[in-house]
Amino acid sequence: MTEKLITDIGGDSAGVVPQEGRDQLFWEKQMIATFNLLQVKGIVVTDEFRRTVEEMSAEYYADSTFYGRRLDGMVQLLIEKGVLDADGFDKRAEKILTAGTRDHV
């Protein structure tokens, strides 16, 4: 048997299915729209994104969320493709987080 992908959880045992939802946050909507635009523009394809998620470590994946994986996978791909500079991205994110405000664009 080949080793299972970390995403291949169909059939595993797990706890109760969460019934309580929450509304999508505004930045999450923007993030999904940004991801869609990258797809439409041919910069990112779905299968590449899936590969970035499959490459996440088991520990990271276990604690990750749906929107977190989308963002991390997208950033990873854009760095690989040379669209984003990893260092510049990290510094900018850190600066925004420290400022704690949303008016950066």
Add this chain to the structure above:
Amino acid sequence: MSNDEHNHDHDNHATTREDDDLELTEGEARFLALKGLLIEQGVMTADEIRARMEFNERGSPHQAARMIARAWIDPAYKERMLDDTKAAAAELGIEATEAALVTIENTPERHNMVVCTLCSCYPRSLLGEPPAFYVSKAYRSRAVREPRKVLREFGVEIPETVDIAVHDSNADLRYVIMPMRPAGTEGLSEDDLAALITRDSVVGCALPVEPA
């Protein structure tokens, strides 16, 4: 789950949630950094992002409900929807951006439900963003192994005499479930029928609402 999260403004917010009252998280900060760089580098514009958000907002459970209600009253449309779901969506002015959509009909002999075990593939054009349960690891893990038990957690009891088929969605093929039209709805208008069709009923995790 902390008390803070639990007490957080469930009563005062409807479907739109403002973020201004929430502290900036690392995730949002990272997204704002990404967005700023993509715009500055000319990869996309803020207007394009806004326009795409508006486009995405068109996807909502009402779209699937319109199609299913039409199928319930128009056998020819139902055949077309089962044959080519994207074309049937286009007939009602719905632009489905998914690679492929397949509609599966519930019958007295078989109940159907949908999961995406590997990720979260979902017919967003017809249902909007997936609910929390659909993207949860618990649902993704258990739906294929013990669907009856999962359905019971949703308050849905499927008789043992009815088979349950679970369909695993993927990025290239996403499923839509057509629930059975409830008894006692013969006189209802198409709009009134559409109101009985909930998001979860189109995923197979609920039955349509019974008419009043």
